[in-house]
Amino acid sequence: MQVNILSDNLFSKVNIKSVIAFSLCAVIAFGVVAYDCFFAAKESNKSFVAMGTVITSSIWTKNNPEIQQQINDEINALEKSLLSKNVDTSEVGRLNKEKSASVSEDLADILLDCKEVSKDSNGAFDVTICPVSTLWDFGGENQRLPSENEIEAALSKINYESINVKGTNVTIGNEQSIDLGAVGKGYTCDKIKALLEECRAQKAIISVGGSLLLYGNHKFTIGVANPSGNKLAMGTIDLKDCFISTSGDYEKYFEQDGKKYHHILDARTGYPADGYLSSVTVICDSGLLSDALSTACFIMGYNESLDLLKKYDAEAIFIFKDKTVKCTDGVADKFKITNNTFKMEK
Amino acid sequence: MKLLKKNDILVISAVLILCLVLLIPSFKKSDRLIATVTVDGVQTYVIDLSSVEKAYSFDTNTTPKAEITVEKNAIYFSYADCPDKLCVNTGKLTKNGQTAACLPAKVVVSLKSAKSDFDVLTY
Incomplete structure (x- = not known):
């Protein structure tokens, strides 16, 4: 039992200990490479334009190559169906038009949080700023310096206290309208975090126009x-x-x-x-x-x-x-x- | 009695070295500056700016029209038909994490390099 399997004569007597040691070594080495190739979390990157800004995402996930597209779809859906004041059929668009609406729990929660921050900031931040922000139209086609009279008239329409949320029924004053521009990017990060949790991503960095989500214990x-x-x-x-x-x-x-x-x-x-x-x-x-x-x-x-x-x-x-x-x-x-x-x- | 003979050790070492060689791409951090250009969410160009020898420009084939110029270790919007010209005014991108975008044309240019002081920028 003294002849080496690898070096001397493959068909001679075999040193069992050598075989075991070699096999173990090979299995471990193969395992490390296989883990890295097939099971370790892989990084994927994507950049695109949505919500009037640049979205970039770097995600490390083991088993969900579709996550980047899911995030892309989620952001487009959020903009069109929930957040945008410029889309008549979005929840915010509908609320601004009808002044009273049954909305999703998501929008009800957003409005409650915004109302709280509006109150705590003594009205410096106010989610009913839409009449004024529409006048200035920063980044839009009608961007301009409004007249003092225009601003004074629009200011009288700002009042976060007019927002009334009861469950998912929301009313706002007849002159008020909602602009979620100051919270939309951050809220989108909240929603993306839920998606990353669902797909068990290992870690991720998401930037929605410079508002960031750092995900994972990294x-x-x-x-x-x-x-x-x-x-x-x-x-x-x-x-x-x-x-x-x-x-x-x-x-x-x-x-x-x-x-x-x-x-x-x-x-x-x-x-x-x-x-x-x-x-x-x-x-x-x-x-x-x-x-x-x-x-x-x-x-x-x-x-x-x-x-x-x-x-x-x-x-x-x-x-x-x-x-x-x-x-x-x-x-x-x-x-x-x-x-x-x-x-x-x- | 020896557990392993000299040639056994050589073969096992060769197997281990081969495995390490296969793993190198996983650990290697490139110091190259890579620019990625995406048009409407689709990655259209990946450019190694470190290896650019002669400056050149290309059209993004978008509406509005946008033109990107590539130089050694730099990339920028050199022309755009958009109204605000924010993309052109962003200037040259030269460092990891910098981005420039023409929102109306849905074109995003971003830079990435493993050699950087930070992973992402808040702005």
Whole structure:
């Protein structure tokens, strides 16, 4: 029993221990390769335009090659059947037209959350801002600077208190109409998370026009945009399993007579929020809330925002126009400035 | 009595090395800058910007019309028929995670590289 099977004579006597050792080794090696080829989670990437913005998704999943298309379909359906104020047959379009409607639980929940944030922000954020946002029409074909009289007339139609939700029956005042533009991207991230859970994705990064969903127990490094533009980062933060939204004055705007008019409208004045902030990034465990809170905080400013953020257990990074940066306590140690022209202030 | 002879070890090592070679693509992180162009959700071009030697431009065959220019380690919208020209004003994309889009034409250009400070940008 001393002759080696592999080297000396294959048909001679066999060393059983060698055979076992070799076989085990081969099986383990084959197993590792086979696992990597057939069973390990595979990354898939997709970019497309929907909801008037860019959607990008990177998903690691073992067994669902259709997930990218499912997400694409879900976003198109959400826009057309639920969120868009420009589609007459969407739930929001129908509610704006009829002022009273039986809606889905989804829309009822969205409106309740928005009403709460509107109240907590003392009306700085208001989901009934539609009459004013329609006047400005940022990014649309009729984008323009409205007259003072027009804004005054439209302002009188803003009132979140007119929203009445009883179960799935919703009424709004005769003059009010809903614009979910400030929460639609975040809410879409919430819905995509449910899809990823259903298909048991291992991890994913979804960006709906810069509002992010980080899915899974995996730490991702997030770049926070430099407000100077060109989609470069001014700092980074490592995060996992959360939602992130940024509101800034650099995304949608136009200039007239040397003045810049950005798209984040203060529902109390009808004009773009005129503060000392360039952007606010909010991190929390709800897409809708991260989106609503980033808008509210941008309008309210740093000091007024702190209690609001605390109530919703959210963290935030504030970038000021003079390039100073302030963070809430939960992210102050995690956020790293990578562009030296910005300065952290405690 | 020895468990394995010299040649056994050689053969087993060869098998293990072969397995490792097969696994290399899984672990290898490319430092190349890759641009992806999608038109209406369909990935139309994948361009290795690191290997571009001479600049060139191409039409996206969309309505409105859009033209993309590719250079070494850079890509950008050089012309678009859209009203706001946001895509053209975005300028050159040169770093991982940057995107530019012509929304009316449904054209998205995004850059990816394993060598980057961050995975995704919030804006």
